[in-house]
Amino acid sequence: MQEYVRGQIASGAYANLSEVVRAGLRLLMEKDGARQFYALKADLERAVADVEAGHFEPFDAYAFEPEAFERQG
Structure with a gap:
């Protein structure tokens, strides 16, 4: 996993580890x-x-x- 993350950062897809983690969390939230x-x-x-x-x-x-049907006086 670390190598994958390093590769994503090296490719320019993400600037840092924090961006990779946020993207992963967004996907989990969408899936849920x-x-x-x-x-x-x-x-x-x-x-x-x-x-x-x-x-x-x-x-x-x-x-x-029933309260919805009571007349307001």
């Missing part, structure tokens, strides 16, 4: 973000499939948040 996105997408696809199969209960907005 993508992983979270695909997990959410899979959850949503399962939820849609459940609804399409008729596995749901009607949503009662009043029961969920």
Whole structure:
């Protein structure tokens, strides 16, 4: 790994070790973000499939948040 980093710096791709580390951390952060996105997408696809199969209960907005329906006086 050290040789790779030295090569990246020598090639001019990065000015120093700190830049190489920051670039690596950015990639890890992007990968984690993508992983979270695909997990959410899979959850949503399962939820849609459940609804399409008729596995749901009607949503009662009043029961969920009755204060939203109270008149402001």
